[in-house]
Amino acid sequence: MAGTRAFWIDAAHEGTQERYGEQLRKWRHAFEATEGEPAAEGITLDPLHFALGAWEVAGRPVGDPPYVRRHPRVLDATCHRPEEAPGLMAVVELAAPTPVRLPDGWAGWQRQDGGDRTYTAPPYERPTALATLELRVPLPADLLPHPTKARASGLPNLDDAQASIEALVSELNAVVTPFLWKLEGEGDGGPLPEWLRTQIEADKATAETAGGRDWRYVPASEGNRLEFDGPRGVSAIGFHADDLLQPVEAIHIALHDPADAVARCEAELALLALHARDCDECAGGSPCATLRRLASGYRLRPGWRDEWAV
Incomplete structure (x- = not known):
């Protein structure tokens, strides 16, 4: 402090x-x-x-x-x-x-x-x-x-x-x-709630900008492509012919599509709001262990502090 x-x-x-x-x-x-x-x-x-x-x-x-x-x-x-x-x-x-x-x-x-x-x-x-x-x-x-x-x-x-x-x-x-x-939030590990909220809101905004829709992987037997919930689509996986994604990579992308990211971000923001209001430890200015564990999922992001770890 x-x-x-x-x-x-x-x-x-x-x-x-x-x-x-x-x-x-x-x-x-x-x-x-x-x-x-x-x-x-x-x-x-x-x-x-x-x-x-x-x-x-x-x-x-x-x-x-x-x-x-x-x-x-x-x-x-x-x-x-x-x-x-x-x-x-x-x-x-x-x-x-x-x-x-x-x-x-x-x-x-x-x-x-x-x-x-x-x-x-x-x-x-x-x-x-x-x-x-x-x-x-x-x-x-x-x-x-x-x-x-x-x-x-x-x-x-x-x-x-x-x-x-x-x-x-x-x-x-x-x-x-x-x-x-x-x-x-100093004196209790730094401004963790604010930093965490910034990461979640940034992810949510990116997903919404990407359309917020469901994506689906079409297996190789049916064309090996990603399909979007809407008029958009891609006929091949990857950026150019000699740099194609593996099917497992395309499946991972589809599982974490914009709709999934928006839903996850909304749930995490609700948890943040709940802890700020109802958690005695968080309301007192010291992020609790649950909030710290939630934040650790973003520990590879810029701004993460080691002292926030549980």
Whole structure:
């Protein structure tokens, strides 16, 4: 669990802090003191105002990688100063599993290719249902450091902005990260249910795309071919004349036709839903032995973890 964080300042890549300093200069207006605020050289000394500016700038593009990085499930994270309460209010939006089983043909969150594997919506042409979890986190004023006098007129100090960002990251991680542990299933072998559901739904979608029909093997005495439940058919088994499938291979394909795959996937998805609802162990966030054995049938797939084995 200790490896998962909602937010972190990127210190692994050279030049990120310098790029953040450049953004501070570019967006200096975010730190301009308003009437009645303590100020020095035109820059606010109010901890709340200063922290808001530091966080806003950290969220702006500062090159690749960004200065403040976030977990792939974190879709958005903003801070504002509510009129009806003291301190700051952070609003963090997380990508979450749908609370209900999606109908056939509907898609949920997808993971982008690349290092951060950010959650993203499928293409617009697909029916899509997206669930999010919005966390509203009050941040008391006394957790924020006080900025010091600006060393250059009209420019916020980089080390003061750094201190504000570190305080916000620390406070938000304390609140948001436990939700990520729960969503990811960490602390109990990793996000096995989510991974398993992804494998099953992918197989089901492939079978449905293939027509979802019954296939039948016609033995050699009758033509040695596969017949489909519909207008399609193949007159020979294989891809070309010198690479034909053996009859036993064709029989295996027919036994695992799209209709069979859809039925099996629907049964496995129902088992997943049943365990999430009625299994005390799974409902508590730790996949039970039955679910682990079910998942082991997909252990040759990318993403399988050895610690999920029973």
